[in-house]
Amino acid sequence: MIRFESVSKRYPDGTVAVDELDFVAPSGQITVLVGPSGCGKTTSLRMINRMIEPTAGRILIDDQDVTKVDAAQLRRGIGYVIQHAGLFPHRTIIDNVASVPYLLGTDKKQARARAMELIERVGLDPRFAKRYPSQLSGGQQQRVGVARALAADPPVMLMDEPFSAVDPVVRDQLQDEFLRLQSDLGKTIVFVTHDIDEAIKLGDQVAVLRVGGHLAQLATPAELLSRPVDEFVAGFVGRDRGYRALTFATVGELAVHDEQTVTMGAPVPSRADLDNWILVVDAANVPQGWLNLAELRPDHTTVTAEMLYRGGTLATQGGSLREALDACLSSPSGRGVVVDSDGTLLGSITAAEVLGLIEKRRPGAAAVTGSGSERR
Amino acid sequence: MTALATSSSSSPLHFWGYFMDHRSTDLSWLWSHTWLSVVPVVIGLLVALPLGWLARRYRFVYPPLISLTGLIYTIPSIALFVLIPPLFGLKSLDPKQVPIALTLYSIALLVRVVADGLASVSEDTVQAATAIGFKPLGRFFRVELPIAVPVITAGLRVALVANVSIVAVSGTIGMSNLGQLFTLGFQNSTTGPYYPPIVLGIVLCVLLALVLDRIVIILNTLLTPWRKAVRS
Ligand SMILES: Nc1ncnc2c1ncn2[C@@H]1O[C@H](COP(=O)(O)OP(=O)(O)OP(=O)(O)O)[C@@H](O)[C@H]1O
Ligand SMILES: [Mg+2]
Numbered sequence: 312m313i314r315f316e317s318v319s320k321r322y323p324d325g326t327v328a329v330d331e332l333d334f335v336a337p338s339g340q341i342t343v344l345v346g347p348s349g350c351g352k353t354t355s356l357r358m359i360n361r362m363i364e365p366t367a368g369r370i371l372i373d374d375q376d377v378t379k380v381d382a383a384q385l386r387r388g389i390g391y392v393i394q395h396a397g398l399f400p401h402r403t404i405i406d407n408v409a410s411v412p413y414l415l416g417t418d419k420k421q422a423r424a425r426a427m428e429l430i431e432r433v434g435l436d437p438r439f440a441k442r443y444p445s446q447l448s449g450g451q452q453q454r455v456g457v458a459r460a461l462a463a464d465p466p467v468m469l470m471d472e473p474f475s476a477v478d479p480v481v482r483d484q485l486q487d488e489f490l491r492l493q494s495d496l497g498k499t500i501v502f503v504t505h506d507i508d509e510a511i512k513l514g515d516q517v518a519v520l521r522v523g524g525h526l527a528q529l530a531t532p533a534e535l536l537s538r539p540v541d542e543f544v545a546g547f548v549g550r551d552r553g554y555r556a557l558t559f560a561t562v563g564e565l566a567v568h569d570e571q572t573v574t575m576g577a578p579v580p581s582r583a584d585l586d587n588w589i590l591v592v593d594a595a596n597v598p599q600g601w602l603n604l605a606e607l608r609p610d611h612t613t614v615t616a617e618m619l620y621r622g623g624t625l626a627t628q629g630g631s632l633r634e635a636l637d638a639c640l641s642s643p644s645g646r647g648v649v650v651d652s653d654g655t656l657l658g659s660i661t662a663a664e665v666l667g668l669i670e671k672r673r674p675g676a677a678a679v680t681g682s683g684s685e686r687r
Numbered sequence: 688m689t690a691l692a693t694s695s696s697s698s699p700l701h702f703w704g705y706f707m708d709h710r711s712t713d714l715s716w717l718w719s720h721t722w723l724s725v726v727p728v729v730i731g732l733l734v735a736l737p738l739g740w741l742a743r744r745y746r747f748v749y750p751p752l753i754s755l756t757g758l759i760y761t762i763p764s765i766a767l768f769v770l771i772p773p774l775f776g777l778k779s780l781d782p783k784q785v786p787i788a789l790t791l792y793s794i795a796l797l798v799r800v801v802a803d804g805l806a807s808v809s810e811d812t813v814q815a816a817t818a819i820g821f822k823p824l825g826r827f828f829r830v831e832l833p834i835a836v837p838v839i840t841a842g843l844r845v846a847l848v849a850n851v852s853i854v855a856v857s858g859t860i861g862m863s864n865l866g867q868l869f870t871l872g873f874q875n876s877t878t879g880p881y882y883p884p885i886v887l888g889i890v891l892c893v894l895l896a897l898v899l900d901r902i903v904i905i906l907n908t909l910l911t912p913w914r915k916a917v918r919s
Contacts, residue, residue: 360818362814362817362818383820383821383822384820385820386817386818386819386820387819387820389818391815391818391819393811393814393815393818394811395809395811396811396815397809397811397812397814397815397816397818398812398815399812399815399816399830399834400809400812400834400913401830401833401834401911401913402913403913410819411819411820414819414820414821414825443913445913456815459819469818
């Protein structure tokens, strides 16, 4: 557990970067610090491992005041990941990862074995071990950065915008892998980002800071989206927060309709039950895309890949309402495809049905239903 | 200098014959020339490392230090040779005056090289090293200095080659090194120019400079296997 007790930082030039900050980052959880540029996120983070010393207040890690511990010793017990990875260009990947064990005097062979394990764990090809950082892509370097931070198995990890310098696709991947890793490792993590979507995706709790280093709100992502405390937080959380809040809304079980299907490679059906759209699945009943009977050419006799509309997203049974609604909105037929956890087709659901479920969840829904007063 | 009389030709191309006739003297001059070129650079580097580190660590030290060292470098070598004995309490033509002057030059050149080399280490890397738990000294020797090697060796090459030619200048004021060959050449140019020792001096100086330069390049390659990765 990391506890900030009225922590302030005033730089020598008079800038107050952090002002009377009070919060607790619980053990085994991800606490995200988010806020606009210059609001003191990096400063707050660096005060934890004493790269920056606070001018007032104190920071405790498991009830131990960090200023009472030797700085280098303290840092070896805290994993730290920064934006551009900050790898050592003169060391191979494996030696980069083993940096902290080397510092701690771990036997070289043992340190390397551990490093190798981590390289694979963060999703890197083991063949990269002997390369140098300049021979890796930005996303790969970032993974090495994470592996290096984990090498000495520190209970605490500090991460300063670790995924913000990579493209959105890689970022998404890294975030997913990071969450998976964290669900295994259960580290106490303080994660800094200026991206509210990232904060909401990764945080068990999110601390929104405003410029001047004030804590505006500390809440779970769901709370933050549904009940921002003030205009600043509401504005920062963003316009489509209502929609994004659905990420955290689940229903026990989506009631699905059977959907007419045709298997890939089979003859094109002459007519569809509902409209012109027919769902195409593969031999294992995994949805592949939609077929529009109205657009067929005479030479289209069997179902082939290039005839498909693939734009639709899939909703997983037991997943969020956001996923379900998005499946409907992105489906060319307007019917959202629902699959079970191994990806096989369960059936479909319509946007109207998902909206019905959303309405039912609303606090005081019974009173509102039918009056239409909250709708446009 | 009886051998001189037996050297029949004064043609520039006769330098090889001249060398064979005076092998032992020439080789000893080459040897002392080598030491005079190398040792001051090594000492200069050892002094420049902490100074360069200071200039990097405390940024306000950098500008005055660079101005001062730049100033030293602009003093002509002959003038510096003459200035050294009174400044260091030596007799003039003391054998130590040349290495002292060369060491000063080397320090002057290398302080800047070391400071700039350390500045070439990315701030992210330095921050990461600190955050990981390197103490300042460990960080300097195991992270910052190794990464600064390519810049520093580039500076060493300049310093070594410059020293080879400055040492030759000191030969003309009587120090025993390859510079003596030039003095001899001028002294023996009585009726017409007497080329062989002059050409030999030039050839040996150039060879020495090339060999030293090559050694530093090889050293650099050995110390920076990671640079090959950068280039390929
Ligand atoms: N060394 C310093 N000296 C003076 N002021 C500083 C120093 N470092 C940061 N600041 C100021 O402190 C404030 C907070 O800086 P900080 O780096 O913590 O912001 P941040 O929230 O991490 O911003 P960003 O999202 O841009 O990284 C800023 O106004 C910044 O200009
Ligand atoms: Mg920052």
